[in-house]
Amino acid sequence: MVPEQPHPDPDDALRALMRTLAASAREANLARTAVLEEAQAALEAGRLDAEHREAAVAAAHQVVGSAGTFGRRRSSVLAADLEQWFRDGPPAGGDAAGRERVRAQLAELRTDLTAAGDHQDEV
Template sequence: MSDDVQAAVVRLWRRSRPVVLERIAALEEAATALAAGRLEPHEVEQSRAEAHKLVGSLGTFGVPRGSELARGVEHELAGGGQDAGLIADLLARLRAAVEAY
């Protein structure tokens, strides 16, 4: 990748990172609601869609571990989100991967 392209990707990541962190925060709130039994089926689907967006975004920006973790969240939510503890663990690792990038 040329230096110009690399610099453009870095600039785009700096602008996109806050949005990525907001999506993670929304998923963390959903995981808390799920653990408390307060997440409605349509909210589970909305959360799954947010996780899917993260899969693509993080893959595009070269954060493969983050993309993999987001895919795990998406997979759990696609199955109805039965394991709130697993989702919370995946999200904690996802946040750490993004913050470290």
């Protein structure tokens, strides 16, 4: 007689799938953060052009949705603020405080996205 095999728990399979999707989203969001960092470097060098701004706006927008979907509320909020800043563009004549804010938010975004894999903000 063959011993009866326990049936796999569908919830376990779903949790495993969600972990895989979250890891994939995390990697994609880190790549999008690199696009934002490139735009920030262009800003610092005084060569932020429309192409950099459009790429930054698109990347930030994707992080907003993806991070929010996987419970990374802080990352989503940071990315939304960066999206708005790059959409509006720096004020004429430069904005040292704005550049510093972008720099700080990008550092915080990268830190939040690279925090422990299964971390999610409390809902």
